[in-house]
Amino acid sequence: MMETKKISKVDLIFEDIDPREILTRVKGMSATEIIEEVLESGLKGRGGAGFPTGMKWKFCSEEKEKDKYIVCNADEGEPGTFKDREILDRVAQKVYAGMTIAGKAVGAQTGIVYLRGEYKFLLPQLRAELEKFHKMIHELGFDFRIDFRIGSGAYICGEESALFESIEGRRGEPRNKPPYPTSSGLFGKPTSINNVETLVNSVIILKYGSEFYKKMGTQFSTGAKVFSVSGDTPKPGIYELELGMSLLEFVNEFGDGDTKAVQVGGAAGFCVPRKLFASTVIGFEGVPTGGSMKLFNSSRSMYNVLHNYLDFFNEESCGQCTPCRVGCQQLLKGVESVKRGESKSTYIDELVKLAATMKVASKCGLGQSVGNAFNSIVENFREEIIY
Amino acid sequence: MYQTDNLIKDLVKEYGSRRDSLMPILQGIVEKHNYLTDDAMVEVAKELDISAAEVYGTASFYSFLDTEPRGKFVIRVCKTITCSMKGKHEVLETLEDMLKIKVGETTSNGIFTLLETNCMGWCHKAPAMLINDTPYTELTREKINEIIKEYMHK
Numbered sequence A: 001m002m003e004t005k006k007i008s009k010v011d012l013i014f015e016d017i018d019p020r021e022i023l024t025r026v027k028g029m030s031a032t033e034i035i036e037e038v039l040e041s042g043l044k045g046r047g048g049a050g051f052p053t054g055m056k057w058k059f060c061s062e063e064k065e066k067d068k069y070i071v072c073n074a075d076e077g078e079p080g081t082f083k084d085r086e087i088l089d090r091v092a093q094k095v096y097a098g099m100t101i102a103g104k105a106v107g108a109q110t111g112i113v114y115l116r117g118e119y120k121f122l123l124p125q126l127r128a129e130l131e132k133f134h135k136m137i138h139e140l141g142f143d144f145r146i147d148f149r150i151g152s153g154a155y156i157c158g159e160e161s162a163l164f165e166s167i168e169g170r171r172g173e174p175r176n177k178p179p180y181p182t183s184s185g186l187f188g189k190p191t192s193i194n195n196v197e198t199l200v201n202s203v204i205i206l207k208y209g210s211e212f213y214k215k216m217g218t219q220f221s222t223g224a225k226v227f228s229v230s231g232d233t234p235k236p237g238i239y240e241l242e243l244g245m246s247l248l249e250f251v252n253e254f255g256d257g258d259t260k261a262v263q264v265g266g267a268a269g270f271c272v273p274r275k276l277f278a279s280t281v282i283g284f285e286g287v288p289t290g291g292s293m294k295l296f297n298s299s300r301s302m303y304n305v306l307h308n309y310l311d312f313f314n315e316e317s318c319g320q321c322t323p324c325r326v327g328c329q330q331l332l333k334g335v336e337s338v339k340r341g342e343s344k345s346t347y348i349d350e351l352v353k354l355a356a357t358m359k360v361a362s363k364c365g366l367g368q369s370v371g372n373a374f375n376s377i378v379e380n381f382r383e384e385i386i387y
Numbered sequence B: 001m002y003q004t005d006n007l008i009k010d011l012v013k014e015y016g017s018r019r020d021s022l023m024p025i026l027q028g029i030v031e032k033h034n035y036l037t038d039d040a041m042v043e044v045a046k047e048l049d050i051s052a053a054e055v056y057g058t059a060s061f062y063s064f065l066d067t068e069p070r071g072k073f074v075i076r077v078c079k080t081i082t083c084s085m086k087g088k089h090e091v092l093e094t095l096e097d098m099l100k101i102k103v104g105e106t107t108s109n110g111i112f113t114l115l116e117t118n119c120m121g122w123c124h125k126a127p128a129m130l131i132n133d134t135p136y137t138e139l140t141r142e143k144i145n146e147i148i149k150e151y152m153h154k
């Protein structure tokens, strides 16, 4: 069994700090020094995929192009995630500071925040904060400017290459990879796309140092993470916790005493049943999460949960590639027909195989992750799905 | 139907006529008129010098860029799992009762359109809905009554 940590709350993301002080120091650092510090911290992307941020910045910095971009991914569409909105609402200056640091590290002068349309109500406030921020970095001598782009209600646009397509004025259909964004991203230019929370983490690392940062979390999951807690819990909301705790610790803290399952990582994540709480680590070495933690108690039908997720994917699949487009439809129709008794219960096993095929044959992370929820729910709650 | 008058030209002035100006321009039209007419899309295509099919192809991809007539206030009720567990059904029922329309429909006076949408990031304050750009959370029958009455007088 993997080693787990006790649950431990921290207060760094929302801490009220003066970005001017950190940026003044960053101004005096070389790009290599910034990248080294972030690499050393072990920070991994907080948007879901968990790619090491320092590596991303390093690759992007090594590109020879003059025009490069920093994109802040504020599309936050994963069901059960609402932490990026809270971060932008409360500490926007720290997000902008993170983008400026990233810009200095990779050699980019332009930053774009892609904000989901559902969060457009925040825009006036974000623009006012940005005006103040621009003034400050201008005084400090940074050659960096940030602008906003707004989404229009498409989950898939959170996928990095679909997000670029959307900014470029097209349908949000993911591109083939490679090339990766660090060499050919927005407008075909080297781009570092980072999640809102990742960017704020880079500010924390530069303020307190990588040594401090690494003391939090575990060897493979350094630092802390903002969790979005919802579902059957007496205290839904936003919590910043060190990575590496066991799911049991988490449920003891947030459960209602009757938790039967936790969906970790949203619709694209995994469903963990009660019997596995103690052996499940929340972190990159166990079950990773962009922050979404949904608790379900014994009054809930896991068929309804699964059906809701499949309906979600069926609507949000961009339809570009067949395994995902047709796969999502068939999984949804399939579980419905088994439930109605029109198909035999063994048909579920065919659907499990279909979900596995989607994992290998789909073009992007959406189609590739439908099987996570599907297989983990079907495996653990088969009776509820069939009867 | 509506007349775009100078709106599209103004939006082009503000956002430019490059391909990447397309989304802000379409969003600007929807902000003012709630949906995109064929005429509006054709005019945008001319301004950006791209085919109307490209404009329609882009617009039809995005759920917030409606290409069908919508009311002045578009209500989007979240239907993803937490909202669904915490009373989405009652929210819809209340709205349908008050507005005398079903999901997908617009009131005959063209004021309200009722739609469902996927997770909008308010799971900790479920159930939630969006009216145009404004989110409303922790909805109850009483709360919805008050909110809709307010909009009826806008």
Ligand SMILES: Cc1cc2nc3c(=O)[nH]c(=O)nc-3n(C[C@H](O)[C@H](O)[C@H](O)COP(=O)(O)O)c2cc1C
Pocket: A044, A045, A046, A047, A048, A049, A050, A051, A053, A073, A074, A075, A076, A077, A078, A155, A156, A157, A158, A159, A160, A161, A193, A194, A195, A196, A198, A199, A364, A365, A366
């Ligand atoms: C379907 C899909 C949706 C995604 N949605 C988001 C999102 O809303 N926010 C986000 O930061 N990353 C999202 N991602 C991950 C991004 O593609 C990308 O990995 C991330 O923005 C990189 O930032 P990070 O390294 O800081 O995590 C999504 C990926 C997929 C496949």
Ligand code: SF4
Pocket: A156, A173, A174, A316, A317, A318, A319, A320, A321, A322, A324, A325, A362, A363, A364, A365, A366, A367, A368
């Ligand atoms: S996997 Fe799904 S969302 Fe991704 S490109 Fe294929 S159809 Fe589109």
